[in-house]
Amino acid sequence: MKDTIAAISTPRGFGGIGIIRMSGKEAKVIAEKVFSRNLEEPGRAYAGIVFDPNTREKIDTCVGIYYKAPHSYTGEDVVELQMHGGIKNLEVVLGTLLNLGSRLAERGEFTRRAFLNGKMDLLEASAVIELIEAKTDRALKIASKRLFGEASGKIDSLKEKVLNLLSVIEGSIDFPFDVENVEEEEILKRLEEIREEIQLMLSSYRIVRKIRDGVNVVIAGKPNVGKSTLLNTLLRFERAIVSETPGTTRDTVEEVIDFYGFPVKLIDTAGVRESPDKIEALGMERTLKAIEESDLVLFVFDAAETLSSEDIYLAHLTEGRERIIVLNKMDLPYLVDREELENLFKGEEIIETSALKKQGIEELERMMLEHISPVYIEDGFIADEREKGILTQILGHIEAAISISGKGGDELIAEELKEVISKLGVISGEGATEDILDEIFLRFCIGK
Numbered sequence: 001m002k003d004t005i006a007a008i009s010t011p012r013g014f015g016g017i018g019i020i021r022m023s024g025k026e027a028k029v030i031a032e033k034v035f036s037r038n039l040e041e042p043g044r045a046y047a048g049i050v051f052d053p054n055t056r057e058k059i060d061t062c063v064g065i066y067y068k069a070p071h072s073y074t075g076e077d078v079v080e081l082q083m084h085g086g087i088k089n090l091e092v093v094l095g096t097l098l099n100l101g102s103r104l105a106e107r108g109e110f111t112r113r114a115f116l117n118g119k120m121d122l123l124e125a126s127a128v129i130e131l132i133e134a135k136t137d138r139a140l141k142i143a144s145k146r147l148f149g150e151a152s153g154k155i156d157s158l159k160e161k162v163l164n165l166l167s168v169i170e171g172s173i174d175f176p177f178d179v180e181n182v183e184e185e186e187i188l189k190r191l192e193e194i195r196e197e198i199q200l201m202l203s204s205y206r207i208v209r210k211i212r213d214g215v216n217v218v219i220a221g222k223p224n225v226g227k228s229t230l231l232n233t234l235l236r237f238e239r240a241i242v243s244e245t246p247g248t249t250r251d252t253v254e255e256v257i258d259f260y261g262f263p264v265k266l267i268d269t270a271g272v273r274e275s276p277d278k279i280e281a282l283g284m285e286r287t288l289k290a291i292e293e294s295d296l297v298l299f300v301f302d303a304a305e306t307l308s309s310e311d312i313y314l315a316h317l318t319e320g321r322e323r324i325i326v327l328n329k330m331d332l333p334y335l336v337d338r339e340e341l342e343n344l345f346k347g348e349e350i351i352e353t354s355a356l357k358k359q360g361i362e363e364l365e366r367m368m369l370e371h372i373s374p375v376y377i378e379d380g381f382i383a384d385e386r387e388k389g390i391l392t393q394i395l396g397h398i399e400a401a402i403s404i405s406g407k408g409g410d411e412l413i414a415e416e417l418k419e420v421i422s423k424l425g426v427i428s429g430e431g432a433t434e435d436i437l438d439e440i441f442l443r444f445c446i447g448k
């Protein structure tokens with residue numbers, strides 16, 4: 001890991017500025033071979049020129065900054081060359097730097113080095129990618145808090161609590177008659193507190209995931225019930241094609257909205273029905289797939305029509321999925337058999353709307369939010385499967401300790417608590433193997 005890495009750290013495209021970053025022992029020496037200024041003083045911005053070292057031909061103007069180890073992003077010597085944000089100029093200069101003895105950075109390697117050099121723990125390092133990919137304000141807030149160590153702090157304070165408890169228990173093992181015997185009840189109470197804290201972290205996971213990765217909401221229903229109109233109403237602007245001929249939405253139409261901080265992808269589907277039209281058959285296939293991959297289905301009916309076999313087919317198709325029943329066109333004379341409808345959806349709430357007149361939409365949105373986020377969380381804590389997995393194991397150890405407590409097995413409780421402490425360390429990245437690091441950092445792209 002002693003080699004010097006280089007990469008273009010800004011997105012590939014045309015922009016005002018483009019930055020090449022280098023990290024490693026040789027960063028400064030190599031940079032100075034293509035840059036017209038000496039980067040003597042760390043942290044200072046030097047305005048100069050980048051040139052081809054063989055021909056001395058000037059390539060671009062450039063601001064060079066040298067960050068001396070350990071005061072840099074990676075904890076190593078780092079140089080940033082800030083040029084114009086073109087594709088070719090950056091590629092040419094990068095190519096030159098690679099020829100001069102650096103090598104192209106792997107995905108996430110800058111941040112990986114930052115972790116390995118102790119600039120951040122694994123929770124903070126993985127927050128970098130979350131911050132970059134945040135799609136809503138709320139997702140950003142969660143990523144920022146993690147980046148600035150809030151998750152790490154929670155892990156530390158949990159660790160401290162477990163350590164305290166452990167020392168109390170070990171004290172009573174070592175000096176059973178000495179210490180004013182800690183009540184068994186007190187130990188149990190503390191274990192239960194710790195358990196509750198972990199459970200809370202775990203239960204926030206599903207919601208954090210939705211905030212980060214988004215939620216698929218599929219609008220399903222037979223043709224002409226008002227799906228596209230409903231989509232447009234939810235989007236609050238016209239986007240999907242609205243047509244009076246049944247079956248014109250041939251493809252799925254997708255639009256992402258910021259729904260109370262959740263990136264919600266609204267998917268308007270072609271109506272499911274039997275049709276000789278091949279294109280529509282394709283649309284149907286997509287509809288079925290969309291329903292399968294949905295987090296929530298808005299199942300739309302026409303209040304101004306009686307229930308048809310297509311409605312019933314779809315009702316069965318979406319059974320067991322998270323869904324909201326939407327009875328649309330409530331502004332028209334009511335024809336649907338309410339009793340039949342309620343029989344079809346025993347116990348499920350039916351929301352009445354007029355997508356056209358924009359009635360009942362707030363109620364629908366309130367229901368959507370209840371489905372997407374059954375509990376409100378202030379901020380996220382665990383953000384990926386790895387963390388969730390370890391935390392679940394930790395919960396297992398605490399539960400084991402709870403079941404032992406009161407039965408005189410203090411040594412056994414102590415063993416469980418030691419496991420908890422070591423696993424809390426694993427969450428922050430202690431003893432992380434290459435495989436684990438690969439899993440985290442290969443999600444990044446080159447230059448981060």
Ligand SMILES: Nc1nc2c(ncn2[C@@H]2O[C@H](COP(=O)(O)OP(=O)(O)O)[C@@H](O)[C@H]2O)c(=O)[nH]1
Nearest residue numbers: 223224225226227228229242243329354355356
């Ligand atoms: N009166 C009334 N008409 C509606 C309502 N929602 C949709 N429509 C009309 O029903 C027709 C079909 O709507 P559309 O959204 O294309 O249905 P889709 O096939 O399910 O996507 C259009 O003429 C819409 O204007 C509603 O709530 N009330």
Ligand SMILES: [Mg+2]
Nearest residue numbers: 227228248249
């Ligand atoms: Mg449509």
